[in-house]
Amino acid sequence: YIGGVMSPEMATPKLMWLKRNLPGTWNEAGYLFDLTDFLTWKATGSLARSQCTLTAKWTYLAHEETGWRRSFFEAVGLGDLFEHGNLPDKASPVGTDIGRLSAEAAAELGLTEKCRVGAGVIDAYAGALGVLGGFAGDETNIGRHLALIAGTSSCVMAMSPDPQPFAGVWGPYYGAGLPKLWLSEGGQSATGALLDHIIRWHGAGGEPDAAMHARIARRVAELRAVEGENLAGRLHVLPDFHGNRSPLADPHAVGVISGLTLDSSFDSLCKLYWRTAVGIALGVRHVLEALNENGYLIDTLHVTGGHTKNPLLMELYADATGCTVGEPLADEAGGA
Structure with missing residues (x-):
């Protein structure tokens, strides 16, 4: 589901580079995000990941009951990705309500905490x-x-x-x-x-x-x-x-x-x-x-x-x- 060739723009090559070239940073990582999911985490504190980002960039298979192929990550030397990335078992469909805007984010954005944040794209x-x-x-x-x-x-x-x-x-x-x-x-x-x-x-x-x-x-x-x-x-x-x-x-x-x-x-x-x-x-x-x-x-x-x-x-x-x-x-x- 990647067109036969994995592009360096995908998450996996970037993660492989990070682990090989900055092992200290990799070993200390507690969360790994695509930008979209980083922004929703900063907005809500939720660790939910969008089905868009995980499917299009992280090789998540949204059409299957078990979306992650852990054997693939083991084969490319990223068997500890889930430990350092804190990735969920299931992706959140695009637009899913993942939580309220946090007090800190609301103050920085000039918005109310009553705002709801959806899974992004x-x-x-x-x-x-x-x-x-x-x-x-x-x-x-x-x-x-x-x-x-x-x-x-x-x-x-x-x-x-x-x-x-x-x-x-x-x-x-x-x-x-x-x-x-x-x-x-x-x-x-x-x-x-x-x-x-x-x-x-x-x-x-x-x-x-x-x-x-x-x-x-x-x-x-x-x-x-x-x-x-x-x-x-x-x-x-x-x-x-x-x-x-x-x-x-x-x-x-x-x-x-x-x-x-x-x-x-x-x-x-x-x-x-x-x-x-x-x-x-x-x-x-x-x-x-x-x-x-x-x-x-x-x-x-x-x-x-x-x-x-x-x-x-x-x-x-x-x-x-x-x-x-x-x-x-x-x-x-x-x-x-």
């Missing part, structure tokens, strides 16, 4: 709930909808009433987003961060702030008005500068830029930026094709996060995937 999963939650009652058709939570990196999430396991995409995770639904998660490890990198790297670039991105987008629009869809057609960018998370699941993959010249003008930066954006959009199509080849029938893409502010990416997502693309009316629908 990982940041990108909050974004998926924000854009897909409206389809919770339509289990038959929810598999047509893909959430793209896109900022520094990008996550793509699809839900289905039936498990759809296959290599290269994380999951399927039971109940990690919506109750009784299976969630498959793909992604790109560097998207917004890659566009920032291109701006910093190019001689005509500089600080990749919002004004610079907007200036480049305007100039790209002007260049396209003249040169059409052939703009920088000999320039190709493979955007795997930080590995390929999905669907190749290769952390050692590298990026490629083909077609550079000695041109160091601002226009050359705009052309490289444009072709990098094309590569990012085609990466989303690559993930979507893998999903559709393995049981999904996705035709609608719901985008949230920083990319909704980039008109080039939003246009390219529609062109590259052939999907209907929707974006929230609000500035943000969730974490990205």
